[in-house]
Amino acid sequence: MASKLCDYCKSATATLFCRVDSAFLCSNCDSKIHATNKLASRHARVWLCEVCEQAPAHFTCKADAAALCVTCDHDIHSANPLARRHERVPITPVRQLGSCRQAQRGR
Numbered sequence: 754m755a756s757k758l759c760d761y762c763k764s765a766t767a768t769l770f771c772r773v774d775s776a777f778l779c780s781n782c783d784s785k786i787h788a789t790n791k792l793a794s795r796h797a798r799v800w801l802c803e804v805c806e807q808a809p810a811h812f813t814c815k816a817d818a819a820a821l822c823v824t825c826d827h828d829i830h831s832a833n834p835l836a837r838r839h840e841r842v843p844i845t846p847v848r849q850l851g852s853c854r855q856a857q858r859g860r
């Protein structure tokens with residue numbers, strides 16, 4: 754399966770999914786689109802599934818340290834009894850990518 758292309762430039766591989774725009778974006782277009790104004794920078798964005806790279810990730814598996822979409826999460830974790838015990842947490846959308854480091858600097 755080929756990697757998902759960015760919905761905006763249609764040339765780069767998408768790395769993020771914006772839930773508000775329901776668009777797959779590469780990191781370049783993401784910063785272009787979401788850095789334009791304050792409202793856009795608040796859009797909740799999630800990483801793409803690390804396994805299929807076709808769908809937005811919904812869970813992070815702590816054991817695998819991987820972001821997974823609903824389908825891959827099911828596929829991987831129903832495969833055997835050991836995998837079924839992996840602890841998964843719902844993914845938290847990232848906001849203001851790249852500026853989070855600056856925000857923490859005040860401490």
Ligand SMILES: [Zn+2]
Binds near residue numbers: 761782
């Ligand atoms: Zn793009």
Ligand SMILES: [Zn+2]
Binds near residue numbers: 771773787
């Ligand atoms: Zn957006």
Ligand SMILES: [Zn+2]
Binds near residue numbers: 802803804822
């Ligand atoms: Zn997947």
Ligand SMILES: [Zn+2]
Binds near residue numbers: 815836
């Ligand atoms: Zn797992």
